[in-house]
Amino acid sequence: MPPAIELNGLTKTYGSRRGLTALTLDVQPGEVFGYLGPNGAGKSTTIRLLLSLIRPTEGSARVLGLDPAVDAVDLHRRIGYLAGDFVVDGRQRAGECLTFLGNLRGGVPAARIVELADRLELDLTARIKSLSKGNRQKVGLVQAFMHRPELLILDEPTSGLDPLVQQTFLKLVAEARQDGGTVFMSSHIMSEVEAVADRVAIIREGRLVALDTVAALQARSELRIQLTFGEPVRAAEFAALPGVRDVLVSGSVLECRINGTPDALIKAAARHAVTGLRADRQDLEELFHGYYTGGARQETSDVA
Numbered sequence: 001m002p003p004a005i006e007l008n009g010l011t012k013t014y015g016s017r018r019g020l021t022a023l024t025l026d027v028q029p030g031e032v033f034g035y036l037g038p039n040g041a042g043k044s045t046t047i048r049l050l051l052s053l054i055r056p057t058e059g060s061a062r063v064l065g066l067d068p069a070v071d072a073v074d075l076h077r078r079i080g081y082l083a084g085d086f087v088v089d090g091r092q093r094a095g096e097c098l099t100f101l102g103n104l105r106g107g108v109p110a111a112r113i114v115e116l117a118d119r120l121e122l123d124l125t126a127r128i129k130s131l132s133k134g135n136r137q138k139v140g141l142v143q144a145f146m147h148r149p150e151l152l153i154l155d156e157p158t159s160g161l162d163p164l165v166q167q168t169f170l171k172l173v174a175e176a177r178q179d180g181g182t183v184f185m186s187s188h189i190m191s192e193v194e195a196v197a198d199r200v201a202i203i204r205e206g207r208l209v210a211l212d213t214v215a216a217l218q219a220r221s222e223l224r225i226q227l228t229f230g231e232p233v234r235a236a237e238f239a240a241l242p243g244v245r246d247v248l249v250s251g252s253v254l255e256c257r258i259n260g261t262p263d264a265l266i267k268a269a270a271r272h273a274v275t276g277l278r279a280d281r282q283d284l285e286e287l288f289h290g291y292y293t294g295g296a297r298q299e300t301s302d303v304a
């Protein structure tokens with residue numbers, strides 16, 4: 001089976017502005033792939049290129065083994081797409097709009113539309129223009145999921161949704177994967193992607209800065225340690241230990257950060273009487289903030 005998504009040196013410039021620079025990555029069938037970056041990073045540009053809504057300046061994209069510029073009609077039937085700026089005719093009722101879109105995709109059982117609307121708490125009889133932003137987003141989600149597509153491409157899918165509906169959305173993603181589907185979703189919020197994604201890519205200013213599994217990224221996050229000793233200690237004794245940094249000593253209390261294993265620190269600490277130990281792992285949100293702002297080092301297993 002070909003990769004669900006295969007990008008090779010994909011580049012898009014808008015006049016003198018860079019939208020995306022030499023993006024190379026694969027998304028495997030059955031994978032939930034989180035695509036993260038701050039505003040203006042190039043997420044929507046990537047997604048529009050995937051759907052051939054815009055043409056690349058350089059490089060290529062293949063989706064479900066096909067060329068999106070040539071096989072657009074076939075692909076649109078096999079993909080569920082939610083645009084970042086999902087717009088439909090506001091005069092229609094939500095149910096009519098969804099039935100219409102379902103017919104364009106070869107017909108979707110009415111019961112499937114009702115089931116998704118119920119789960120997302122969407123009123124199918126309401127006119128779209130009367131709906132709030134969050135409820136319009138639900139119409140967008142139903143149309144993306146309703147035909148059980150092989151590949152879901154979702155641009156900021158949870159924008160405007162309240163936390164309960166976000167949970168329902170995450171369940172829908174998990175179910176799509178269980179059914180053998182692939183999900184590519186963009187976001188600027190790590191925590192929602194962390195909950196469902198197998199792998200995560202982070203882009204900043206149009207360039208890929210990290211690509212790894214969620215588990216590997218978690219393992220890479222640093223430990224923050226506080227040790228309390230039975231007597232005063234000196235910072236110099238710990239500062240040069242492998243993996244240990246930002247050592248701060250105040251009397252008998254030592255604070256530091258650790259990348260990798262705490263083995264050397266623990267062995268050095270054991271030369272003293274240790275009366276207290278606290279260890280917190282930096283959460284991924286903070287790690288990602290580092291990537292966003294250029295603070296984190298580029299340490300990826302898949303990026304050349």
Ligand SMILES: Nc1ncnc2c1ncn2[C@@H]1O[C@H](COP(=O)(O)OP(=O)(O)OP(=O)(O)O)[C@@H](O)[C@H]1O
Pocket residue numbers: 014017018019020037038039040041042043044045046084188
């Ligand atoms: N049609 C366009 N014309 C000119 N520049 C554009 C156009 N579309 C996007 N850009 C520029 O390309 C860069 C990437 O934009 P893109 O919309 O892909 O980012 P994004 O990651 O989706 O951001 P957001 O989270 O704000 O939607 C930005 O600098 C943006 O200003």
